[in-house]
Amino acid sequence: MIPKHGTQFPPVKPSEVTVLCIGDLCAWEAVARHRRGPVAAFFVAFNEMTAELLDDLQPDVIYSPLLTQNFDTTEVAARLQELGFRGQYCAVATHVPQPQIIKNEVRMAAPLVKYDLLLTDETPRRLH
Numbered sequence: 001m002i003p004k005h006g007t008q009f010p011p012v013k014p015s016e017v018t019v020l021c022i023g024d025l026c027a028w029e030a031v032a033r034h035r036r037g038p039v040a041a042f043f044v045a046f047n048e049m050t051a052e053l054l055d056d057l058q059p060d061v062i063y064s065p066l067l068t069q070n071f072d073t074t075e076v077a078a079r080l081q082e083l084g085f086r087g088q089y090c091a092v093a094t095h096v097p098q099p100q101i102i103k104n105e106v107r108m109a110a111p112l113v114k115y116d117l118l119l120t121d122e123t124p125r126r127l128h
Contacts, residue, residue, distance in 0.1 A: 016039060016040045017039050017040070017060045017061070018039075018040045018042070018057055018058060018059045018060050019039055019040065019041045019042070019059060019060065019061055019062075019063065020042050020043075020044065020053075020054075020057055020059040020061075020062045020063070021041060021042070021043045021044075021062075021063045021064070022043075022044055022045070022046055022049065022062065022063070022064035022071075022076060023043075023045070023046070023064055023065050023068060024045075024068075042057055042059070045070075046064075046068075046070055046071040046075075046076065046079075049076075049079055049080070049083065050083065051083045051084055054080075054083055054084070054085050059087065060087065060088070061087065061088045061089070061090060062076075062080065062085070062087070062088070062089045062090070063089075063090050063091075063092055063118070064076045064089075064091055064092070065091065065092055065093070066091040066092065066093035066096070066102070066117070067093075073091035073102065073106055073115075073117075074105055074106050074109045074110075076089065076091070077089055077106045077109055077110035077113050077115055078109045078110050080110065080113050081109075081110040081111075081112050081113050085113060086112050086113065086114070087113075087114060088114045088116070089113050089114065089115050089116075090115070090116045090117070090118045091106075091115075091116075091117050091118065092118045092120060093117065093118070093119055093120075094119070094120060094121070095119070096117065096119060099117050099119065102117055103115065103116070103117055
């Protein structure tokens with residue numbers, strides 16, 4: 001079972017990597033099925049990101065789609081920086097013609113967030 005964000009979070013074991021996925025839970029479930037190793041995965045909508053959530057979870061890495069109907073990666077990175085997050089944030093996409101342009105734009109909008117663009121061959125049909 002994949003843990004969901006709620007009023008209380010399940011405890012995370014010290015040996016687990018804590019992952020926060022932003023976007024539609026149903027779309028992320030396909031990705032989570034392929035994970036390996038001890039991972040505590042939490043799923044939230046873009047508008048559910050708060051400083052309290054980040055403080056409670058202390059994610060090792062945050063993932064989101066590059067672009068959805070509700071947000072894009074630059075908005076996520078800017079919001080994470082605003083909330084005080086200084087860790088690793090990766091956007092996920094299948095094909096981006098010039099990824100460096102996106103990386104530069106996001107790094108300008110949120111220079112304190114460690115940003116990367118994860119290009120995959122296989123993603124769910126919808127990550128939004």
